[in-house]
Amino acid sequence: MARDPGLEELVREDLGDRPGLSEKPMFGGLVWLLDGHMLCGARDVGLMVRLGKDNDAWALELDDVAPMIMSGRQMSGWVRAGLDTCADDDLRRQLLEAAVAFVRTLPPKL
Numbered sequence: 001m002a003r004d005p006g007l008e009e010l011v012r013e014d015l016g017d018r019p020g021l022s023e024k025p026m027f028g029g030l031v032w033l034l035d036g037h038m039l040c041g042a043r044d045v046g047l048m049v050r051l052g053k054d055n056d057a058w059a060l061e062l063d064d065v066a067p068m069i070m071s072g073r074q075m076s077g078w079v080r081a082g083l084d085t086c087a088d089d090d091l092r093r094q095l096l097e098a099a100v101a102f103v104r105t106l107p108p109k110l
Contacts, residue, residue, distance in 0.1 A: 002044040003029050007086055011042050014096050020108070027070075036109025039099050046082045049095045052102035053077040059095060077102075 008030050015021060020035040029043030041048045048068050051059060053076045059065045064085040068078035085091050 004042055004044040007042045007044075007047070010086070010089075010092065011040065011047070011096065014093050015039075015100070018100070034100060034103045035106070037103045037106050039103050040096060042086075046080060046086050047092070047095065049079050049081060049099045050103060051077055051079060051095075051098050052105070055098070055102055059098070062091065065095075 022033050031041035032039045059079045064082040068075040068080045
């Protein structure tokens with residue numbers, strides 16, 4: 001998988017300058033962490049977004065959003081948003097804000 005600099009820039013703009021936010025190359029793309037917890041990741045195929053277990057039903061109703069599968073295993077509480085969803089500013093921001101809201105419920109990692 002390749003990185004998508006354009007999508008990475010959109011995510012940076014959407015997330016802004018939040019305390020505790022960092023970036024790290026991972027999974028063939030770039031991931032964002034909030035207080036040490038993985039928040040989302042961008043690759044050339046779209047976004048993976050952490051919404052939390054039982055918080056993802058609304059997102060999975062969207063046409064271009066599916067459960068996140070890694071190594072043949074469904075990652076509970078994570079969704080994969082395709083490029084059509086990533087191109088929709090409102091949907092992308094809604095997913096990212098939902099991820100931030102969930103991750104902020106987790107205790108900071110040391």
